[in-house]
Amino acid sequence: MDWTDAYLTIICELLAEQVRKGNRPNTYLNTLGYTEVSDRFFQMTGIELTKTQIKNKWDKLKIDWTIWQKLMKLQTGTGWDSAKGIIVMDNEWWRKTKKDIPGCEKFKKKPLQCEEQLREMFGDISSDETDHWNPMSSNPVVPxxxxxxxxxxxxxxxxxxxxxxxxxxxxxxxxxxxxxxxxxxxxxxxxxxxxxxxxxxxxxxxxxxxxxxxxxEKISTIAESAASFTSRKEAEVSIKEVMQHVLECGADYGSNEHDIATQLFVKKDQREMFLTFPTTKIRFDWLTRRYNDKYGSV
Known part of the structure; x- marks a missing residue:
């Protein structure tokens, strides 16, 4: 499968949602989590993912998250492009860093995508536990x-x-x-x-x-963090919600309108704009115009 930016955004949002629901009891999703991700991804894209495909993507995303965190520890004292969100250093610096952090070259020109969702997925399970104690892990180590x-x-x-x-x-x-x-x-x-x-x-x-x-004390801290995050999320429009409205307005899987929706609605402002339209016809016509603006009328 070709993991475009749009598909990557969708899968990360769905995986993070399962973590928020408590369907990641250890370092992977449980059976219910895999099933819900597969069903929702099919509803939103028309592509059916197996449990193995989802697990493999989870593993790759965790590797990217770990590499990115190591890179960010080196950010102090380096150049930084705030517009692109990347480290700006010469080739010699990147050659040396590549030896210390294998795989980091992928972030030389492009930042980590879906960082917020990846933090939800791996932020509390990616530590090697040498100096941090996670009481919620399956085998906690007490300092x-x-x-x-x-x-x-x-x-x-x-x-x-x-x-x-x-x-x-x-x-x-x-x-x-x-x-x-x-x-x-x-x-x-x-x-x-x-x-x-x-x-x-x-x-x-x-x-x-x-x-x-x-x-x-640790459980109380985790509960407070979860409540704070949930309150911030309540005011946002999720990809899952807006894609359901896309189907309801008549933009079926495989249509030009559904295709352009998967590209537009990775951005929060586009999702909010779409939901301001009062009728399904207006929404469908708007998607048609957006498709024609990008690819030309058929």
Missing amino acids: ENNVEPFTVDGINDVPNEEDHEDIIHDWAYQEEEEEEEDVQEVTPTSENAKKRPRVVLEIPKKAKSSTALIIQ
Whole structure:
């Protein structure tokens, strides 16, 4: 399939919509997400995509997003064309950068398309998690500085591997566990060990609750960000909505009017203009004129 700018805009909007709906439980869409994207893309373009095609496009878009983010980290101190949205540097700079960031040459003359939608799709899952903790990932990694040491007789000691694992993954503890005594006794098991003095291992409640508090704070931040984004989106006209109106005004799949609509309505102002027309006939005639303006009357 030839992924034109118009088709790319549509697929990115549809994928981002599924992320907003919660149909990306981990790093990929679930079955419902793939089905809805395929159905909506067919309705808007007349092209039927398989799950494999959608997944392959998702992977390629994620690679582009990662490359672009690495490039943007190098933007400081470089030339920048604000009109085109690209880095302006000489060929030698690009040759060196290409070695550090393979694939970045595609953005030498053209910026990343659909950056806002790609941020929704990959912004919270593209980190390598070396210095960021994502509590919503399928296998979250807690930074070491979130694990508090044990205290034995007032002396700090680093927990062993088994104890360390218990602290990291003790997220679903019951409330009654907080009511347990702070002091737990460690009883020797061997005959020789019974002669040793009793060792009291004190585990502060904070060691149990710190991870849960961090999760709660992270989830609250994510919820606030999602609510803010949704409120901004409510006032916008989506491609999906306007293409439904295109079909309703008589511009069927394969028609000149439907073809020009897929090109025009990647732009927000064109979508808004189209929906200001009061009748379906006026909308259809307007699409016909736009097609003739670009390609000439048939």
